[in-house]
Structures are given as C-alpha cells and as structure tokens.
Amino acid sequence: MKTRILGFVGLAAVIGAAVFGLVVVPADLNQGDAQRIMYPHVASAWLGELSFGVTALAGIGYLWRRDLRLDAIAHAAAEVGVLFTAFAIWGGMMWGRPVWGVYWQWEDPRLATTALLLALGIGYLLLRRLSDDPARRATRAAVVGIIAALDIPIIHFSVIWWRGLHQTPTFGDPSKLLNPSAPGLFVIALMGMLAAFTIVWCYLMIRRYQLARIEWQIEEHGRLGRISAARRAAALNAVVQETSE
C-alpha cells in the first residue's frame, strides 16, 4: 500500500518536472529547445549508474553472506539499471542529432562509456537467464557484477584520454555549450527531474525486488516438486520391480 502511494507520488513528480522542463524553463541561448532533453537524459544516466553500483554492492554482500535476498536486490537493480541506461542513451541521441547533427559520435566520452555500461548490464541479465541453479546463478552474477563495476572507472579514464588531442570544435564538451538564459530555473529543472526520477526509481526497485522474491519461491517449489516427483517415481519403480519378481 505504501508502495502504491510512492508510485503515484513519483508519477506526479515526473509529470510536474516534465512540464517545468518543457514549458516553464526558457530555451537555452546556445542550444535552443534541444537542451530540454538534458533533464531526463542526465537524470536517467545518473540513476543507471546508481543502479549498477547497487548491483555490485549487493553482489559483494551475497558472496559474503549467501543471502539470496541480496541476490534479488542485485537482479532488480540490474534490470532497472539497464532500463535507465537505455533511456540515457536515447536521450543522448535525441540531444545529439539537433545539436551535433549526428545521432552518435565517438568523441563524447560519456556516450561511449554509457554504451559500454548498457552492454555490461545486458550481459549480466543474459547471464542470469542462462543459469538455473539459484546459488550458482547468484555467485556467477555477483562475480560479473563486481568485475564490471571495477571496470567502469578504467573505461571512464581510457575514453577521456582517447579523445585527448583530438578535440574537434563541433563535438566539444556539452557543458561548455550551455548558455542558460535563466541559470536558476535551469538548476531547479535539473534537480527537480532528478528528484522525480529518483522517486520513480525507488518505486520500480521495490516492485522488481518483490517480483524477484516471489519468482524465486515459485522456482524453488518447482525444483522441490521435481525432486519429490523423481523420488516418488523411483519408489514406484522399486515397488513394481518387487511385485514382478
């Protein structure tokens, strides 16, 4: 019940932040209306990164404590993280096309990093899907989550250095292109969208975690059912053998 309220609060907050960003804030002096995409784009990116951080930490927790609830948290965070990271890339593309003229280019380090983040997240989810035994699945997922998280800072630095001497003026640093005509409103819009998205994130995390727990219970039941069915079949077999001798 409390979760449902959280959901509605999140919905209202997002709608409010969207209206603010689309209509209330004046257009950027340099980027025009395209700049408005920044609000959901940055919020999505930030929450995607937060999600994968949660996945990694929950994975460490699982390896330490072997509590499958931590694994459920990791799973939920990974799925929600892939969602928000995909949003971030979409937002980046929708921003890039009007501002840069292209949907994608390799010189923006954040775009490249976010693409790798998405690939890592999808890989994590596929790994989980191909493992049946819950303990093995949780262990494998935890290892992959941890190694991926450790890789992120390395990716970050390598992509930034990559651009290095290569800075073309067309694809310069997005934050330098900004020229808000009302800096205060711009900050409020950004923070507001971030807060709204965070509420939605919390709601989605709770629901996805609940789903993970129930799905695990169903899975366990299925496993136990197969084991006891196998045992009954074996016992029945033994009886048949005895009576036929």
Next chain:
Amino acid sequence: MTDVGFVIAGYAVILGGAALYAIALGRRLRAARETSMKIRRDAEAAGPPDRTA
C-alpha cells in the same frame, strides 16, 4: 524533424518507457502472486506429504 520533435521524442520514449515498465511490472507481479497463492492452496489441499517406501 525540428528541434522540438527531438525533444518530444526524447521525453515520450523515456517517460513512456518508464510508465510501460511500471505497468508491465504490475502485471508480472500480479501473475506471480496468483501462481504463488495457487501453489499454497494446492499444498494445503494435498495434506501432509505421503511417504512412499
């Protein structure tokens, strides 16, 4: 597409996508809860586990 078109596309997919995911989660959760209830009911109806051999 004008700039505004891209902005709309951006917001629509992101906000719409989040909404769709929330709805899908709600459906998956309801289905899972029903299955879980059914399992519990079947278990209670079946009584204590029978011991064969």
Next chain:
Amino acid sequence: MSVLRRGAATALAIARKDALSELRGRQASGSTLFFAALVLLLFGFALGPDSRRLTEAAPGLLWLAIVFGGLLTVARLHQLEVEDGAMEQLALYPVDRRAIYAGKALAGAVAMLALGAVLLPVVAILYAIPIGSAWLPLITTVALGAVGFAAVGTAYAGLTVRMRAREVMLPLLMLPIVAPLLLAAVKATTVALNGDPFGELGAWLQLLAAFDIVMLVAGAGTYGFLLED
C-alpha cells in the same frame, strides 16, 4: 612466508601443466594461431585494397585478432579440465584458490603473448608496417595486454565453462570488459609505431598496467567462489 612459496609453487605447477597440455595437443593452440592470422588476412579483404587505409587501421586490426584468438585460448584452458572431470578434483584439492587462478592466468598470458608475438610480423608484412626500432614498446604492449586479457579471461572462462550457450556467453561478457584494454593497447601500438612524438606511450602503458592489476586482484578474489559451485 612458506604459505606464499607453496602458493607460488602451486601456481607454477598448474601453469606448467597447462602449458604442457597446450604443447602436446599442438593442434589446438596451433589452430588458434592460424585462426588469428586468418582474421588478419580477412580484414585485408574487408578494408582493402587501399594499402594506406590498411596501414592506418593495422594496430586496431592486430588487436582485434589478438582478442579473438584470446577468447579461444582462455576458453580452451578451462575446457580441458571440464572434459576430464578435473574441475571437480581441482576444487577438492586443499590449496589456495588464488594459486589455482594465478597458474591458469599465467598460462593464458603466456599463450597470448606467444600469439601476439607471432602476429606482429604477420601484420608487418600484410599491412606494410615498418616495425624496426619500435619492437620493444610493441612487445611490452602485447605483454601488458596479454596479462590483462588473461586476468579477466581466466575468471570469466571459469565462470562460463559449465554454462549453457558457453560459446557465446564468454565473448558476450568479455568484450565490453576489455574495451578499455583494446582501446589502450591500440593507442599504445599506434603511438609506438609513429615514434611517440608527444610522449604519450607511458600514459597508455600505465593504463594497461592499471587494468592488469585491477583484474588480477578481482580475478584472484572471486575465482574461489566460482570453483566452489
């Protein structure tokens, strides 16, 4: 300190065992080498016939070939064990998991270093690269790249070797992780071949080394958990 020495001895023993089975089953490692060279050849058909374009792309193509060969190498080093049921025995053996990991990673790194060393002259010929005085930084780059790839590859190979669809899972998990390694190695190779006019080589080699250290620590820390299951 005898614990450390025992661990090192175990690691070396495992590395030697893997190296020997590599050399004895010569078809497998030879095939991987040939496959990587074939990839380089095929790139010529994909991006050619303009020699200049190929020469420019050569560092990237070299490292793609090393990565593809590397995937096969680390996978193979674990498949040997699983096929013989030796994985379970290895898990039961009362020795530090990190030593087992170190041994396997060492074997993988050496195999990949050999792969890279053989591919360098192939690239030099196919894409008209004058290696000349750059051979030392090139071999260093190959060595650092090999260690990094083997470090994470050993862990991921151990993870995927008993999974469904393992042939696709290993590359699927590996490729995003090694993207920075690929990036840095190609940059270092390019810079080394150009004579390093801006003195960038050190930075890229340091990035490779950082990747190596992080992945070795992560792999050693998590490999034990993977063996237990």
